[in-house]
Amino acid sequence: KNEVEQSPQNLTAQEGEFITINCSYSVGISALHWLQQHPGGGIVSLFMLSSGKKKHGRLIATINIQEKHSSLHITASHPRDSAVYICAVGGADGLTFGKGTHLIIQP
Amino acid sequence: KAGVTQTPRYLIKTRGQQVTLSCSPISGHRSVSWYQQTPGQGLQFLFEYFSETQRNKGNFPGRFSGRQFSNSRSEMNVSTLELGDSALYLCASSLADRYYGYTFGSGTRLTVV
Numbered sequence: 001k002n003e004v005e006q007s008p009q010n011l012t013a014q015e016g017e018f019i020t021i022n023c024s025y026s027v028g029i030s031a032l033h034w035l036q037q038h039p040g041g042g043i044v045s046l047f048m049l050s051s052g053k054k055k056h057g058r059l060i061a062t063i064n065i066q067e068k069h070s071s072l073h074i075t076a077s078h079p080r081d082s083a084v085y086i087c088a089v090g091g092a093d094g095l096t097f098g099k100g101t102h103l104i105i106q107p
Numbered sequence: 108k109a110g111v112t113q114t115p116r117y118l119i120k121t122r123g124q125q126v127t128l129s130c131s132p133i134s135g136h137r138s139v140s141w142y143q144q145t146p147g148q149g150l151q152f153l154f155e156y157f158s159e160t161q162r163n164k165g166n167f168p169g170r171f172s173g174r175q176f177s178n179s180r181s182e183m184n185v186s187t188l189e190l191g192d193s194a195l196y197l198c199a200s201s202l203a204d205r206y207y208g209y210t211f212g213s214g215t216r217l218t219v220v
Contacts, residue, residue, distance in 0.1 A: 033209065041144075041195050043211040086150065094140060094152035094163045095209075 002027040006087050006098035014106055019074040021101045023087030026068065033095070034061050034072050035086040043086070046072070077105045109133065111200050111212035119218045125186040128215045132179050132200030138162075139181040140209070141173060144195040153196075156181055157203070188219045 003026040013019055023032070034046040047054050047061040049070065054061050058077075063070040074081055082105050087098040112131040120126050132139050140155040140163075152165040156175035173183040179200075185192055195216050199209040 041216065042213045043197060045209055045211065048208045088150070092163070094155055094165060095142070096152070097150035099149050
């Protein structure tokens, strides 16, 4: 069974700061997903990665398959980025999720 | 293009009752998976269906079941509800399998009293 560890659990930062959220997993995977969840529950899929790096707007996600590690970066953070960010890894037995990182960006 | 639709959005049930939740995937998506989210356990995988067949099942008791219809719509059922079943239940659809991305619905918040 895959174990997914995220850090930090909570992060408060000022608007404009560069944000990094980390995710480590224990077993080889088919793909890694970064998800965003706002209050109210809806989940948005931000990235699906199997190698390398992806960028979408101010968000960048990287993955190192050998080290079983991924990072999500937010550049020029904004209060609307405040949300819970969840790392999930895909395998033969479905998605396994990290506990999430609760991010608050203060104006 | 319509997203993943879950109904109902909110539900209150009494302990011992049963409940059925519905999920309509994005048109053309053939895989539907279900997840339970609680404050204590976080997000956990329940099961996945593809072309009306259960492909994977998480570590949940037999009270949790599901099915998928020929139009890819899926339902999950929880029988003999317990207080601990109170949770946000999310479904996600995918084109085919885990090598494609997932699109999540807004969830059904179930409260068992």
